Amino acid sequence: xxxxDLKDKKAxxxxxxxxxxxxxxxxxxxxxxxxxITGRDERKAQEVASSISPSAVGIGxxxxxxxxxxxxxxxxxxxxxxxxxxVNNAGITKDKLFLRMSLEDWEEVIKVNLTGTFLLxxxxxxxxxxxxxxxxxxxxSVVGFTGNVGQVNYSAxxxxxxxxxxxxxxxxxSRNITVNAIAPGFIExxxxxxxxxxxxxxxxxxxxxxxxxxxxxxxxxxxxxxxPMADYITGEVIHINGGMF
Numbered sequence: 001x002x003x004x005d006l007k008d009k010k011a012x013x014x015x016x017x018x019x020x021x022x023x024x025x026x027x028x029x030x031x032x033x034x035x036x037i038t039g040r041d042e043r044k045a046q047e048v049a050s051s052i053s054p055s056a057v058g059i060g061x062x063x064x065x066x067x068x069x070x071x072x073x074x075x076x077x078x079x080x081x082x083x084x085x086x087v088n089n090a091g092i093t094k095d096k097l098f099l100r101m102s103l104e105d106w107e108e109v110i111k112v113n114l115t116g117t118f119l120l121x122x123x124x125x126x127x128x129x130x131x132x133x134x135x136x137x138x139x140x141s142v143v144g145f146t147g148n149v150g151q152v153n154y155s156a157x158x159x160x161x162x163x164x165x166x167x168x169x170x171x172x173x174s175r176n177i178t179v180n181a182i183a184p185g186f187i188e189x190x191x192x193x194x195x196x197x198x199x200x201x202x203x204x205x206x207x208x209x210x211x212x213x214x215x216x217x218x219x220x221x222x223x224x225x226x227x228p229m230a231d232y233i234t235g236e237v238i239h240i241n242g243g244m245f
Contacts, residue, residue: 004227007032012083014038015090017048019189023215027223029053063116073123082127088117089139095150106153113157134177135226138165142185142241169235178234180225185241187213208243
């Protein structure tokens with residue numbers, strides 16, 4: 001990894017008790033940032049924080065519960081101050097063919113993946129504006145661009161995050177706050193590990209690099225976007241998918 005210095009920066013990563021979020025937290029901590037691990041299970045978040053760095057903090061935050069988001073962030077701000085880096089990584093799926101998808105299936109995914117991101121960002125950005133520095137990275141998905149059978153709700157939220165990113169980037173640029181998105185393809189996480197061997201082989205046919213990505217493949221780009229090397233990049237979407245799109 002290139003030498004990236006994020007000393008004295010505080011970074012909050014949602015959904016960071018495992019997978020991509022945890023890898024991002026590890027990369028940012030190695031770069032010197034004080035990382036904040038979040039998850040629905042506060043005890044698990046604290047355990048992961050302890051395993052990453054003595055300065056890391058673990059908090060419970062349920063993005064489907066707007067009161068939980070607000071109270072958790074305000075408590076964090078009282079203890080540590082506002083964050084400099086926000087990585088909106090958390091997301092859920094409620095996969096189902098559209099003809100069988102209920103309003104509840106739709107609204108639950110929207111509430112976590114999109115509304116939760118909106119609320120947390122609106123809280124975090126206030127401190128960034130005051131300090132005239134901030135980095136916001138939103139984790140979208142390749143299916144936000146390609147679509148995917150059974151994921152109308154999930155794909156819709158990941159597409160919406162791109163518009164959210166590009167519009168917010170224009171609004172905050174004058175305050176030296178960059179807003180970018182990353183769209184991972186198929187990454188080796190708990191979600192993909194449950195796929196059958198047959199389905200995995202079928203997906204690999206569409207990936208020129210002939211492998212699934214790793215959480216570290218994504219984490220490295222997040223660290224880059226937080227670094228001075230990316231100071232002139234905002235409103236962009238970086239695709240990490242092995243060439244499939």
